[in-house]
Amino acid sequence: MGDFFSAILDIFGSPTMYGSSVRLGGFLAFAALGELVAEKAGTINISVEGSLLAGAFCGALGYHWTGSTGVGLLTGVAGGLVIALIQANMSHRLTADQFVVGLTANVLVLGLAGFFNAIVDPAVRPAAVVAIPGLSDIPLIGPALFGQTWPTYLLYPLIPLTWWLLYRTRWGLEVQAVGENPQASDVSGIDVNKRRRQAIAYGGLLAGLGGAFLVLGQVGSFDTAAVGGRGFIAIAAVYFGGWTLGGTLLGALVFGFADAFRLAVPVLGYQFNAQLLAALPYVLTLVVMVAITKQLRQPAALAQPFVRGLR
Amino acid sequence: MGLPPETTNGAAALELHGMTKRFGNLVACDGVDLVLNRGEIHGILGENGAGKSTLMKMLIGLVLPDEGTILTDGEPCRIVDPLDAASRGIGMVHQHYSLVDALTVWENVALGERGKLDAEGTRERIRSISKRYGLSVDPDARVRDLTAGVRQRVEIIKCLRHEPQILILDEPTSVLTPAESDHLFEVLREGVIREGWAVALVSHKLDEVLKATDRITIMRDGRVVQQVMTVDADAPSLARAMVGRPVTLRTASAAIGAATAADLAGAADRGYTGRPVLEIAEASARSADGEVLLDRLSLQVFAGEIVGVAGVEGNGQQPLSMLLSSLLPLDAGTVTVDGIPIRSGTAGAMMKAAVAVIPADRHDTGCITEMSVAENLVLTSMDRYTSRGVLRREEITARAIEMIDEFAIHTPGPDIPLGRLSGGNQQRVVLARALSAGPKVLVAVQPTRGLDVGAVEYIGERLQRAAGDGIGVLLVSTDLGEIAALADRILVLFRGSIIGEMKRSELDLERLGLLIGGSTDLGRAS
Amino acid sequence: MTGIDTAPEILPSPAAPHGRWRSARETALLYVLSVFGALAISAVLVAMTGNSWPGVFKALFDGAFLAPGRWGNTLTIAMPMLLVAVGTTVAVRAGLFNIGQEGQLLMGAMLMAVVGTKIEGPGVLLLLGGLALGSVAGGAYAGISAVMRYRRGVPEVISTLLLVFIALQVTGFAVTTDWFLRDTDPTRPQRAQNSAALGPDTHLPVIRVFGNELSLGVVIAVVIAVAVAYLLARTIWGFRFRVLGHNARIAQKIGIAATRNGTLALFISGALAGLAGAVMLASGSSSYRFTPGFSTNIGWQGLLVALVARSRPLVCIPMAIVFAALRTGAGFLASTGVDRKIVDVTQALLVLALLIPPAVVFLRNRRRAIAAVSEAG
Secondary structure: OHHHHHHHHHHHHOHHHHHHHHHHHHHHHHHHHHHHHHHHOOOOOOOHHHHHHHHHHHHHHHHHHHOOHHHHHHHHHHHHHHHHHHHHHHHHOOOOOHHHHHHHHHHHHHHHHHHHHHHOOOOOOOOOEOOOOOHHHOOOHHHHHHOOEHHHHHHHHHHHHHHHHHHHOHHHHHHHHHHHOHHHHHHOOOOHHHHHHHHHHHHHHHHHHHHHHHHHHHHOOOOOOOOOOHHHHHHHHHHHOOOOHHHHHHHHHHHHHHHHHHHHHHHOOOOOOHHHHHHHHHHHHHHHHHHHHHHOOOOOOOOOOOOOOOO | OOOOHHHHOOOEEEEEEEEEEEEOOEEEEEEEEEEEEOOEEEEEEOOOOOOHHHHHHHHHOOOOOOEEEEEEOOEEEOOOOHHHHHHOOEEEEOOOOOOOOOOEHHHHHHHOOOOOOOHHHHHHHHHHHHHHHOOOOOOOOEHHHOOHHHHHHHHHHHHHOOOOOEEEEEOHHHHOOHHHHHHHHHHHHHHHHHHOOEEEEEEOOHHHHHHHOOEEEEEEOOEEEEEEEHHHOOHHHHHHHHHOOOOOOHHHHHHOOOOOHHHHOOOOOOOOOOOOOEEEEEEEEEOOOOOEEEEEEEEEEOOOOEEEEEOOOOOOHHHHHHHHOOOOOOOEEEEEEOOEEEOOOOOOHHHHOOEEEEOOOHHHHOOOOOOEHHHHHOHHHHHHHEEOOEEOHHHHHHHHHHHHHHOOOOOOOOOOEHHHOOHHHHHHHHHHHHHHOOOOEEEEEOOOOOOOHHHHHHHHHHHHHHHHOOOEEEEEOOOHHHHHHHOOEEEEEEOOEEEEEEEHHHOOHHHHHHHHOOEEOOEEOO | OOOOOOOOOOOOOOOOHHHHHHHHHHHHHHHHHHHHHHHHHHHHHHHHOOOOHHHHHHHHHHHHHHOOOHHHHHHHHHHHHHHHHHHHHHHHHOOOOOOOHHHHHHHHHHHHHHHHHHOOOOHHHHHHHHHHHHHHHHHHHHHHHHHHHHHHOOOHHHHHHHHHHHHHHHHHHHHHOOOOOEOOOOOOOOOOOOEOOOOHHHOOOEEEEOOEEEEOHHHHHHHHHHHHHHHHHHEHHHHHHHHHHHOHHHHHHOOOOHHHHHHHHHHHHHHHHHHHHHHHHHOOHHHHOOOOOOOOOHHHHHHHHHHHOOOOHHHHHHHHHHHHHHHHHHOOHHHHOOOOHHHHHHHHHHHHHHHHHHHHHHHHHHHOOOOOOOOOO
């Protein structure tokens, strides 16, 4: 038993553990932030998984063609946006079922990425680590938060930006209104489906950036299995964050932590069943959802499509 | 704000010529001419379905006219959406569906604008409008916590925020207590005198229009049939113009606000003895958020009597309806049908106990538009048409055809999706199913809301017939006239409990109005 | 909803006879155009890689149907897809969104492997027992999601999905653990990570017809599809599921308990996916061995089949054949120089394409003028 506890302390005390939590959680946070906005507008954007993968592949391609990480990030954003636009327009202009469109978009991206990957295998190098002086010297969390590759830092300003967008602008107010009561919003002169499409597009931008970050700022290579269902974890993070900004980030971090735990265990020399470790983050997510879902209040019109009355 | 009222009162603020709107083969508005003058409250009177709402929606940009011209201050214009209307000085106070519960008052008021979001500025505007017109409301309160009366104040403030010159109110008093209605009319009169507003008051109640307006336009079947100054109008002539024929039935009169107290009172009480067929005792329930839905509610219904539950919306009508539909589990209290206690919240328990509910919103718990007419008609008794699990199609169809005949439901056939039927016929299906299931208790919630006089008469007649057949009828309605016309005994619902009772023979509309507002004889109910 | 749209209710499609004809022709045209569009995009992709798209289509067709023995393969692949799809329709009709078929399938296959490789007994009994247990395993796995939903409010769309990942790990564990399913045969290579093969007497019989071999499972799957279609449309249980799926509140009002019926629907859905897995194994998938990656996305594709078939069990039959055809056809693509992934792309494009016509029709009908709105009374 003592062994077990000292092992836990060892793992929790290791700086690499925190470093990888921020990396893995950060990747999720990109997607979760974007998905939060989409869900505040009343939509469930299952294609966030596809946006992540599209961002990853397009990001890799961008780097491959130009050798610039910056360009790669931009192409990644574009890739994520394209997928989000498919979801947005098919579901909220053409009234196709958003779940079906989302699932299919994911399959489409997987296929396209695999198809093009066989033709062009992008060679990627991870971006440089830029330690922020001073901040990165804080014990334990300093290097984790401020000693990362520079694309990681793109997440930090996105957090207050998203907050400001949602809670301080008219656009954000309308997005919330549209997710709570689309009929009332319509009567007040708001174009409900347009706002929903815009919210999904925002989600796609961020997810695309997240995917590019994964390839260019974290892993350093592209693989079609890179995203591996993390888009759905991002959706779960929004759920168990109770559709609040802080909760969503916390959810992403918790999951990232669980993922990092899984990786840290063997690295630190401990033996533990590989499959159990790999399943840990998913099990943890389920457990958390079971524990807290009942108390949460979701946007009242979540997942309810809106078709305007007759004019 | 425009020129001072003295110089402009009487001038036309808005002119409508030849307004026409068709929805398919249905002509909702047919060549309507209307003039709204400054400094005047203009009542637009007509039964449900006459086209008044559609006409107003064209003014506010929610509906686009097929033909016709709109002139504001003599200038022709096209109104394309609500914000466009607002920029032309036209504002509408909606009934229900224009506030977002989860947001605060100031956020809701801000929703109707364009431009940069200015929280403090909006709050200031709200405070100044509140003060100016006597509409007190807390800008930071969350709308979901407000009563219907306060919500309407928010709606009005939202409208006044654009400093309209032309105000349209669509059936505003349906959610208000009599006291709140009077206050509303005072506010309107103030605004008309001080600001020179041109107010259009849309209503299907002629008593209200007679009380509060200066001029009345009566619409019927999409056309204007009469225009008269209020001082020259009287109830019988208005009633005749509205409906197109003499209105004799008490239910019809009540529906259009033409029934006098004398019409409604007078019937002797029928004696009801024995065991009540429905008894609710000390029923209490809270929502998941802790909001009180029912608060020790107690009532009884005897076989053959019609018990009316009056009250302003939001005082427990929906929870009561849900309780009797097995959708609300009680925290305390009992429901007993014919002496047998029924478990609340247990699927189908109420239905099996022969309690039939006609809900206020048929799409909520009344019928399934994607299923066929026959399936909807037989919905509650499907088990009866099953042998060893297999549905007996021919029997179901035959029974459906019987019911279609009996209730005069207009449908191309029993197997077409219910959604293809008109609203009125869908309502008939719900009614048919409830009455044909052999209920002991029939609960009708807002049964005639939105229906024209003919339909109102039909429903009223069937409810009375049901009572005559020995069914205990519980009529829950926010329409006082409807309750007064039909009920043998009237109960008043306030904040989740019954706070007063009145027998038909002692009907006192004034006292009823006070009870609805929460004032019991012992002072305000807490 | 009543309320601001107090304009008269609008009928969703024209009642006039020639109007109906015209609309059916237009809808058919829309479908043709959409499918053509999807195939065109695929052709463009192929061309972009410098290959011949007619060659690709020919290879696909040959691989799926024309070459000897191929359509038997296609049907054998369609079989588990069909089972998964039919199971999905049950859940969807009851208003539940089960996307965990891949995991439920794995559970079913795993139990089949356990029965088939770890238990001694007469082959037929083991086969039947394995199929039954596999179904129960899949059903119970989906049942976990039902419990989470009805007791704790966890949306099944998330829990079924998370369970897929967990199932993948359980699979990995099973085939790497000696006492569980790992093949401990000393003659096999050391690093083998799969189960022992099912003994020949626990294989599903094979039907030989016109030079093709197809598993008996194909017949089972079709029979089940027809049975489920009948159950949904003509029995009281199907009626209860349908009511629950349309309106859970009315269901509660008339005595259809959401918990019991919803759980049952999810169970059936998972059970059919589990059966699909068991049948796959007993028909020779992965050489009758349970392996990591055993499911080969059959679960996902079965889900897509159900969605494309708009949750109608009988329509799932042709749709499953189409999807399966794409898969088996892909086997012939190597000679054309085009990567197999084009098939996944084409599949996804087809699904998207098939979503467009109903949406367009719906929108158009709302805008159209309709006949016969009778009086409100």
